[in-house]
Structure formats: C-alpha cells, structure tokens
Amino acid sequence: MRTRGANQKNLDMTLNRIFLWLALALFCPMASAQYPGWQQAVEYSMEITLDTTQHQYTGAMKVVLQNNSPDDLDRAFFHLFFNAFQPGSMMDVRSRTIEDPDRRVGSRIFELPEEEWGWQRVKSLTVNGKPVQFTHDGTILDVALNDPIGSGKKCTFEMEWDAQVPRQIRRSGWMNREGIEYSMTQWYPKLCEYDHDGWHTEPYVGREFHGIWGDYDVTIHLPAGCPVGATGVLQGDEEQALTSGTWRFVAENVIDFAWASDPDYVHDTLQAGQVMLHFYHQPLDEEYAENWEQLPAYTAKAMDFLNELIGPYPYPQYSVIQGGDGGMEYPMATLITGNRSLQSLVGVTVHEMAHSWFQAVLATNESLYEFMDEGMTSYATELCMNHLFAGPGSDGFPHRGAYSGYISQALSGKEEPLITHADHYQTNRAYGVAAYSKGEVLVAQLAAIMGEESRDTGLKKYFEDWKFKHPGPQELKRAMEQSCGFDLDWYFQYFINTTHTIDYAIDQVIEGKEMTTISCSRIGAMPMPQNITITYQDGSKASYLAPLVMMRGHRPLKKDEVLLPDWPWTHPTYTFEIPTLSGIAAVELDADRQTADVNRENNLVELNGQARRIFKRN
Ligand SMILES: [Zn+2]
Incomplete structure (x- = not known):
C-alpha cells in the first residue's frame, strides 16, 4: 500500500532539495520538518521449500532495490539472522558474558548440537544479471558490487541460498516450548537498510530490526496439511493451500515478513472495521482455550482504541499467531506464546499489535532509539489495557508501574541513558527499563509540561507527519512542540541524553x-x-x-x-x-x-x- 505516487515523490524530492538549500543558506533548524525526505524502496519475490525432516530449506529470490537516496552505493549488505544460532556467534558469546543473561538464551546456543544450529548460506548471487563477489561475515552478507547503484536507479539482486532452521532459542526456530513446529522470523536474507544515516549493518546480537519498506511476494512449499499464518494476505483459497502445501502471501509496504506453521493450528478470524483479524493457535488446555476464545473481541476493541489514540492502522490484516518465545512484533503479525491468563494473553497481544504503529509504520531505527519503539508501544499498551480492563479501583493513571520501574533503576546507579544503542547496554535490565519504562514515562510525563490534551494531539500529529519516514527523537520533539507551541528542547535533551533525575x-x-x-x-x-x-x-x-x-x-x-x-x-x-x-x-x-x-x-x-x-x- 504505497502512500504516494511516483510523481508526488519526485515533486517531494525537488521540494526537499529546495528546503535543504534553504536550511543550509539560512542555518535554520526549523526546516528539518521535511527531513529525511526520501526512503529506499524494495520488492522481494521469493520461493522457498522446507524439508521438515531436516529442518532445512532452499530459497530463491529476486530483490529489486530502488535507490531513492541521493548517494551512489558501492556496497550492499544482507542480514543472515540464522547464523547467530551457532556456538561462538556474537549472540552466543554476548549472552554468556553479559551480567544478567536473557534466560531464554543463556548458554543454550553454546550447547546446541550441530544438527540444531541455524545457518544461511548463499549459493549464488547476481546483481543486474552479473555474478558478484560476496562474503559471509557472521550474520551479515557483505556484497561487493561490480558497479555502484546510482542515485535514483534500480538494482536487481537474484539470490539462491540454503538454510537450516535453528532449534527455537530466541524468537525464531523449530519446536518452541509450547510445541509449535515453525516460528519463521528473521528467517530470509534481508537487505540491510540504507537511510539518511547510511548503512545499518548491525550484527544480530540480541534485538531490534531496522528495515526498508517494501512489497513482498512469498511462496512457501510445505508438506500438505500444515496451516500457515504470516505477514501479508494469503493469495487464493486456504483449503487449497492446505491440500497442495503451497502458500503464497503478498504484503505491501512492510519492513519485514514473518510466518509460522503448525499442523495443529486452529484458525479463527474476526473483521474489525477495515481490518481482518486472524488468530492461529493449537488446541489448548481448557483454562487457556477459553482465553483464546475471548481474545478476538478484545483485539478488535484494542484495534479501535489504538486507531483513535494514534492514527489509522494502514494494513488490511493483522494476525495473532501462537509461536516464538514470548511476544514479538512483526508487520501485520505477531508471534506470541499461548499458555496465558486472559489478562496476560490480551496484554501481550495489545502490546505487540501497538508496535504496528511504532515499529512497522513509523519504524524509528529501534537500535538507536529503542525507547521510541518499545517505550511508545508500552505507553499505548498501558492506556489500551486500562481502557479494556480498568475497574472501579483503578486510579486512572496506568503508567504508575513504568514510573516506579524507572525511578528504582535511576536510584540504583545502574541506569544508562536512553540514547544507548539497544545492543550495547551493560545489562539487559538497563536496556529493559530504559527502552520500556523510561520510554513510556517520556511520553506520559509530557502531560505535566504541555497538558494531556496537547500531548495527545501531538502524538497523532507525530504519527501523521512521520509515518513511513523513520523518524528520530527530533521529529517526536518537533511534533510535540508544534502541538503545544513552546520549547521542549530541554526536556528531550535531559531525559534522552542524560541520566539526570528529577527531585x-x-x-x-x-x-x-x-x-x-x-x-x-x-x-x-x-x-x-x-x-x-x-x-x-x-x-x-x-x-x-x-x-x-x-x-x-x-x-x-x-x-x-x-x-x-x-x-x-x-x-x-x-x-x-x-x-x-x-x-x-x-x-x-x-x-x-x-x-x-x-x-x-x-x-x-x-x-x-x-x-x-x-x-x-x-
Ligand atoms: Zn515490544
């Protein structure tokens, strides 16, 4: 779903150059409202065949990059996320040496037998029809281009690769702890983002997935009888796909594509306004099954609430899929674990769905500004959960937990500033409190400075002005300033860049x-x-x-x-x-x-x- 036509984009490019010139000529920081002005665009068409006995698949894809940047690109990079799931990988070593390891990982990668490792090996790669040199460098494929990709030019990559799906450790893999066969996330060679900040080639160490908005056409071949839930809209009939084992999904204007499959999946749907909601889960024990029965109605209410709070959800579909290792957001879909109380099941669904606005549509670089993804998502989640569940005893301020979490971390002396790169905090706790709790407080606390109404208007304005543009903290600050009409430099400066506290x-x-x-x-x-x-x-x-x-x-x-x-x-x-x-x-x-x-x-x-x-x- 492209938001603007090509002519509009060209006009914008010209206007942006004029704005840029004016900004440089006048040294006027206000012109940054037009920034960054361009986005790369990409089209993926891929076909993969999964061997469910070996947990391996072969893949072939064509990736067309439209280089809308003002720069000629002489290199290109792809993520190979599965390569993280091998002993000695950066993710493995980081997980074994950090003070407070994620318990889902710990030393599990180190202990994997070779047949349960994850890997992705590129067999062939051409660019515009000609073979190119490439190097596997851990979780990044480094491509040496024969000729630079010129500014404004298109470039076609054609790739064949083999992959082994890891035993599920973190997010993706086969056989999660609830017995879901395949959680296929961060699973294909994904072109790295090149934005106004340059290339983003972070090794896969722990978290965060920056990406280029693109159109995906994905065909998956599986044994017959395995239902698939995915990013994107299924093409053709579900019964036919089940019988043939061939599943084709199309998604437009998304930064990633995820899917999951389990032979036991039950598939429910519910139309919520313009959006079709999908739910995939195994038959569950009675105590959990009832919660999944109630989930669709809650999800529909949450969709309404979030549309109202932030702005309209722009995709035709959203899928809640049992899988993964907790809850993880993907465009048009989430993978969540399923054995949960009603409050927990709805809570994780609301949280992951709220990411649609911040991770999928605004898509701030969440490695650099994780608080603008997790924190703003947590902010929206707490308001939504308060709307869905608040009883008479509620004090109407659902951010209390975030405030106390942040304050206790600040007083512990182990707080690190919000501006820290998501993978580079000294402890997982410091990351968690900063990204989720302090990020939530950042937005909630604006009520004390600008008033609730103005803050709420500012949030809508921020979404409307910056959707599909990868905004950073400056853009959030400007939207809020434009809403309240006064200066907020000091607030964002102190709260994001420092660990100074308020007393x-x-x-x-x-x-x-x-x-x-x-x-x-x-x-x-x-x-x-x-x-x-x-x-x-x-x-x-x-x-x-x-x-x-x-x-x-x-x-x-x-x-x-x-x-x-x-x-x-x-x-x-x-x-x-x-x-x-x-x-x-x-x-x-x-x-x-x-x-x-x-x-x-x-x-x-x-x-x-x-x-x-x-x-x-x-
Ligand atoms: Zn989250």
Missing part, C-alpha cells in the same frame, strides 16, 4: 497573617516545571504553576489555577507568596504525580496544630 522539594513554609511564603528547591539535576497544590484549613484547594524560563510558554492553566513567575533552571531555589486565607493545611509539589520525581518524601508539607505555622526542612 524537587519544599524547603520552607512560613504562614503569615495575610500572606504565606513558600520556598522550594531543585535537588535533582533535571529541571521540570512545578505544579504546587495548596490545601487550606477549610478543605479548599488552590493550584499554582511555575514554568521554566526556557519553555517560553506553559501548559493551559487548569480552572482557577494561578500562574507564577518562571523558575530559571540556573536558580536552585524559588520563593513565592500566596494568600493565607483560612490557614495552610498542606503544600504539595506535583500532587498528581505526573513527573518522575525520584524522592516524593520532600514533596509534601503538612502544617497542623501549630499556633504560628512554620515549616523548615532540616
């Missing part, structure tokens, strides 16, 4: 007859605007807002809220006066707990039973 305190409250003087201080290194709530002796409340100078603005004031002078970040302390009225009962900073203040003990002061009420922090 504000009330130092002193001196209640006078007419006026009360309140002094606060910033203890943490990260500045934040402060919302101060006063509770009076008669039970009435008043709200005050102290923005930061560098915001050059503030969120809309709540009803009767009083705007205080800006607090310069250079000033460790801040003093202001309020009317004493019936007497001060309590003063609290950030009473709605919207900021990730790492120490709340010093946020609240209660003045009770004193003749002349004075509070002074020691």
Whole structure:
C-alpha cells in the first residue's frame, strides 16, 4: 500500500532539495520538518521449500532495490539472522558474558548440537544479471558490487541460498516450548537498510530490526496439511493451500515478513472495521482455550482504541499467531506464546499489535532509539489495557508501574541513558527499563509540561507527519512542540541524553497573617516545571504553576489555577507568596504525580496544630 505516487515523490524530492538549500543558506533548524525526505524502496519475490525432516530449506529470490537516496552505493549488505544460532556467534558469546543473561538464551546456543544450529548460506548471487563477489561475515552478507547503484536507479539482486532452521532459542526456530513446529522470523536474507544515516549493518546480537519498506511476494512449499499464518494476505483459497502445501502471501509496504506453521493450528478470524483479524493457535488446555476464545473481541476493541489514540492502522490484516518465545512484533503479525491468563494473553497481544504503529509504520531505527519503539508501544499498551480492563479501583493513571520501574533503576546507579544503542547496554535490565519504562514515562510525563490534551494531539500529529519516514527523537520533539507551541528542547535533551533525575522539594513554609511564603528547591539535576497544590484549613484547594524560563510558554492553566513567575533552571531555589486565607493545611509539589520525581518524601508539607505555622526542612 504505497502512500504516494511516483510523481508526488519526485515533486517531494525537488521540494526537499529546495528546503535543504534553504536550511543550509539560512542555518535554520526549523526546516528539518521535511527531513529525511526520501526512503529506499524494495520488492522481494521469493520461493522457498522446507524439508521438515531436516529442518532445512532452499530459497530463491529476486530483490529489486530502488535507490531513492541521493548517494551512489558501492556496497550492499544482507542480514543472515540464522547464523547467530551457532556456538561462538556474537549472540552466543554476548549472552554468556553479559551480567544478567536473557534466560531464554543463556548458554543454550553454546550447547546446541550441530544438527540444531541455524545457518544461511548463499549459493549464488547476481546483481543486474552479473555474478558478484560476496562474503559471509557472521550474520551479515557483505556484497561487493561490480558497479555502484546510482542515485535514483534500480538494482536487481537474484539470490539462491540454503538454510537450516535453528532449534527455537530466541524468537525464531523449530519446536518452541509450547510445541509449535515453525516460528519463521528473521528467517530470509534481508537487505540491510540504507537511510539518511547510511548503512545499518548491525550484527544480530540480541534485538531490534531496522528495515526498508517494501512489497513482498512469498511462496512457501510445505508438506500438505500444515496451516500457515504470516505477514501479508494469503493469495487464493486456504483449503487449497492446505491440500497442495503451497502458500503464497503478498504484503505491501512492510519492513519485514514473518510466518509460522503448525499442523495443529486452529484458525479463527474476526473483521474489525477495515481490518481482518486472524488468530492461529493449537488446541489448548481448557483454562487457556477459553482465553483464546475471548481474545478476538478484545483485539478488535484494542484495534479501535489504538486507531483513535494514534492514527489509522494502514494494513488490511493483522494476525495473532501462537509461536516464538514470548511476544514479538512483526508487520501485520505477531508471534506470541499461548499458555496465558486472559489478562496476560490480551496484554501481550495489545502490546505487540501497538508496535504496528511504532515499529512497522513509523519504524524509528529501534537500535538507536529503542525507547521510541518499545517505550511508545508500552505507553499505548498501558492506556489500551486500562481502557479494556480498568475497574472501579483503578486510579486512572496506568503508567504508575513504568514510573516506579524507572525511578528504582535511576536510584540504583545502574541506569544508562536512553540514547544507548539497544545492543550495547551493560545489562539487559538497563536496556529493559530504559527502552520500556523510561520510554513510556517520556511520553506520559509530557502531560505535566504541555497538558494531556496537547500531548495527545501531538502524538497523532507525530504519527501523521512521520509515518513511513523513520523518524528520530527530533521529529517526536518537533511534533510535540508544534502541538503545544513552546520549547521542549530541554526536556528531550535531559531525559534522552542524560541520566539526570528529577527531585524537587519544599524547603520552607512560613504562614503569615495575610500572606504565606513558600520556598522550594531543585535537588535533582533535571529541571521540570512545578505544579504546587495548596490545601487550606477549610478543605479548599488552590493550584499554582511555575514554568521554566526556557519553555517560553506553559501548559493551559487548569480552572482557577494561578500562574507564577518562571523558575530559571540556573536558580536552585524559588520563593513565592500566596494568600493565607483560612490557614495552610498542606503544600504539595506535583500532587498528581505526573513527573518522575525520584524522592516524593520532600514533596509534601503538612502544617497542623501549630499556633504560628512554620515549616523548615532540616
Ligand atoms: Zn515490544
């Protein structure tokens, strides 16, 4: 599903050059709203035949790359993900040497017998009909082109390869722990992405899959009687495919293609608005089977919710497939394990489906900016789960867990900045907390700065402006700034690039007859605007807002809220006066707990039973 025609693209290219020139001429960073302006495009047509006794397959494919970049490319690279599943691979060694290994991997790759290894071996490769030299370098195929691929030119790769599907260790492989025969993810030689940042040839060590949007036409030959769930839309009749063992799927404008197969799969569908939902699972024990029966209705509701929250899901279909080793997102599909409570089953489905917007359509480079994929997905997941399941006891703020996870990591001293490459964190925990929890807080916390409504509008704007363009943090920041109308540089700078924490305190409250003087201080290194709530002796409340100078603005004031002078970040302390009225009962900073203040003990002061009420922090 191409979003724009070729003429529009050419026009955009010309306009982008003009914008680029203007930007350079005027040194005007605002012009970056047009950036990056081009995307590579690719078409895959492939045919593979799987030998289910040896767990090996042969593949042949034609890959047509449209080099829309302004650069001539003298090299090309393909991912060979299966090569990670061999003793001594980077993934194996990393998993055995990191302080807190992923328990799904540990030393399992190291212990694999050779017949259970994964590998991909390219037998032949031509470029535009002529053979080329190539080198297998672990999980990357390095292709030496005879001639550069010119800017604006097309190039056709034709490849034949053999592969052995690994015993399922991480994400892909045969026979997962629930007995699913084939989880076929990261399974074919995939052309590496070349974007405005250059080539992305990360070895497969642990995670994250950047890719080129392309059209896939995939034909899979299997023994008869093995149902297949996949990215893409099945061509022809399912019964016929089951009988013949030949499955052809077509997917348009996706960054990857995944599939899974098990002879026992039960296949259900449910139409949800424009989108056909598919569900594939084995017959399960009674306690789990009931949950899968309820899953389609929840998934349809979640699809509606996410469409409303972020923007319209652009593909015709989405498949929830039992397989893999937990939950992993792919375009138009997810592989999840199936033996789960209802809450867990719906939770993992919602999370993986929410990735469709962030991983599949916005497709931020998740190696570099994992928080913009996992964190924003977690943000949407928690809101959606709150919508689906929140009972009367819920406090309506579903991000509480993310805040406490992030804060405890920050206080542990082992936090690493969000900007760390996904594979290069010192610990898996530091990655997990940063990518998922702090990434979620990054978005949730914007409510304290710009207000909920403006943040929500900004999220929709971000999706609309940057879908199919691989945005980075700057683009998210700009969309949010354009929504609220003031400066957010400082917020993204501090929260993404540093591990500085937020800690504000009330130092002193001196209640006078007419006026009360309140002094606060910033203890943490990260500045934040402060919302101060006063509770009076008669039970009435008043709200005050102290923005930061560098915001050059503030969120809309709540009803009767009083705007205080800006607090310069250079000033460790801040003093202001309020009317004493019936007497001060309590003063609290950030009473709605919207900021990730790492120490709340010093946020609240209660003045009770004193003749002349004075509070002074020691
Ligand atoms: Zn995720």
